[in-house]
Amino acid sequence: MTTTLYTSDHEWLAIEGDVATVGITDYAQQQLGDVVFVELPKVGRTMKKAEAAAVVESVKAASDVYAPVTGEVLETNAELAAEPALVNSDAQGKAWFFKIKIADKSELGGLMDEAAYKAHTA
């Protein structure tokens, strides 16, 4: 059973057990435009909630992707690093950035469900 939640900074988290797969939303990629580079965190790094975790760069500008929860990076998406344009073609699918082991599930309480996120970006 996968639950998808969203941050106000336009990250999505697909949660299975205590692992969250993290990416940026389709809304975010539309705002960014053509993505030409992503920088992913190192596997094994422990990140605090709201810490800069990854970088996504369009032709024009660089933007941070923040850790939506505290935890350890378990895996990063090598396919995305090799083909950053996946962010534009499949932001909420193939273009996941990293998987993180959730340290404290109570942090999920502050996140939005899909309906709330839709309202946030409306």
Next chain:
Amino acid sequence: MPARDDQDSLKRTPLHGLHVSLGGKMVPFAGYDMPVQYPAGVLKEHLHTRASAGLFDVSHMGQLALRPKSGKVEDAARALEQLVPQDIVAIAPGRQRYAQFTNADGGILDDLMVANFGDHLFLVVNAACKAEDEAHLRANLSDDCIIESLGNRALIALQGPKAEAVLAKLCAEAPSMTFMDAGPRKVAGIDCFVSRSGYTGEDGFEISVPAGDAERLAKTLLENTDVLPIGLGARDSLRLEAGLCLYGHDIDTATTPVEAALEWSVQKSRRSGGARAGGFPGAEKILAHFNNGASRRRVGLRAEGRAPVREGALLFADEPAAEPIGQVTSGGFGPSLNAPVAMGYVPLALAALGTKLFAEVRGQRLPLAVAAMPFVKNTYKR
């Protein structure tokens, strides 16, 4: 996102309504509400311009006429030479030349295009500097010239390999123009000023058109399926790949034309030993730079990796160096090269092609090398 009231105070070009109707993403730029991109996006707009033809609204730029009180255009040219290190007298009727307004310290106040229209000079200056430029001209040249601000005109750039064929349908004389030809021409029956020039490294044209006819002309050009509207985002990546300076970033009041690697734009007649050597603001310093060299220089930079190195990144001579030796002044991703490109200032000793340097990006030192500009070969019709 800018606040609403900010947007309301922004100026609009005569093509503003067209940008909005074409789905342009509007952003504040130099006091104007301008399209940074259209639905195609920066990458496609950039590549389309290099492959076909792109239409750019550059109406925010300043257009001025310099009319000689004597009636002789050479007198306006001589007067303007007091403010720029270029040979303006030698610009033949129907031709234009790239120039810079310099200050007493040898720095650059703005860069501009100067055209000889036979009985007067036509100037195009940067949007952010146009009020200061006009005041500068009035303060210094009013004895000899009538300075007329042409705020009632729009400026449309048509750039790319198909620009000639597109414009030829509306202006039969367009194909016979060569790079830097400029003058009054009829386009779609409208009295325009057309120059064969631009800011992309591609062959193309800039068309000055009365504000009231601008939308009709732009729409007529866009009816050709080879033409796409191009926003400021791709305009910047195109000019960066072409190695062209952006005022306020790559050149400013702290850079001389020699430091900026713009020696080619200063003709021999204005250099030491020339027929009209000196006589422009900052001549002493600029000519000393010509004669003895400047200690730093604007160079092209290519990164080894994929990470764009952007404006402001500090440059280091080696990976562990504590002190930066220079700074990136423009940088980003070059869509035609499918790689990062940048330019910046480095000490002369580190300016040779192939010199290995490091740029600091998010705390990491990324390797790059001094590279020849333009990064993408220009296709001007000479």
